[in-house]
Amino acid sequence: MSLLFSVSLCALCALCGSKKSSSINEIILKKYRTFPAILKWEFTQILATAKFEVFPCPEPDVNGRYRIHFFARGLRYLPKPAVERINRVQAGELLYLAHEFHNPHDSSALLLCTKDRWIVGYCQRYLVEDIFEIISQHRELVLVEVDRLNQPPTPLKFRLLCKITADWRDIRPFSSPMYQPVSSDVLAARAIG
Structure with a gap:
């Protein structure tokens, strides 16, 4: 989970030109440990319209559901x-x-x-x-x-x-292109351009 936060926050901060990624990351990780439900964060201090949503990737129970x-x-x-x-x-x-x-x-x-x-x-x-x-x-x-x-x-x-x-049988959750990792080259290009 912390890797998701780090990568996503660094990407968000790079896109917004902020240097605050480490402090925001620490705040979120601290709060996440005490609230393991779906979280929704609005980073108004970074970019007024930026929204960051965190949700767990589902895993099957003992019955495969x-x-x-x-x-x-x-x-x-x-x-x-x-x-x-x-x-x-x-x-x-x-x-x-x-x-x-x-x-x-x-x-x-x-x-x-x-x-x-x-x-x-x-x-x-x-x-x-x-x-x-x-x-x-x-x-x-x-x-x-x-x-x-x-x-x-x-x-x-x-x-x-x-x-x-x-019962997701033959379907892997969050496997569409929308949920694939963004490469560091793409992030760097967005931060520059």
């Missing part, structure tokens, strides 16, 4: 009645995925919906590509459920913790 936890995103864009419904979800409640292909901001968006057809958020973007791959082969092997609800005053972006359980 993967369990991935993530916070539902996009809750702030939902109407008030939908947020009220979110505040009533129960741990273990099943959620259903719906492809929102007409979404003008993200044509790959996956909605999270309750059985009574309330939209309660979106699946995290970093999971979407692999979920589409799994669903295209074995849709019955994907289960999405509420893991935990953090009641107000918890910020909406940390309100609804979901869990996906899937």
Whole structure:
């Protein structure tokens, strides 16, 4: 994990022209040891629009199934009645995925919906590509459920913790080109140019 932080932070700092990579790296590593969940960091001191997201690479359990936890995103864009419904979800409640292909901001968006057809958020973007791959082969092997609800005053972006359980059989998680390491030559070229 620390290698991921070091490489990614150095890359981010190189792209932004910052010399603060080591101090930021130390802060994140210190906090990560005490909070092993999905982390989202916004580096406003480096670049106002830069976002850095850290998530664990899933590993199979003893039965060969993967369990991935993530916070539902996009809750702030939902109407008030939908947020009220979110505040009533129960741990273990099943959620259903719906492809929102007409979404003008993200044509790959996956909605999270309750059985009574309330939209309660979106699946995290970093999971979407692999979920589409799994669903295209074995849709019955994907289960999405509420893991935990953090009641107000918890910020909406940390309100609804979901869990996906899937049998990935022939699929290696995060193996697409989007998740491959960036070579040092590419980083150097971006820092110069």
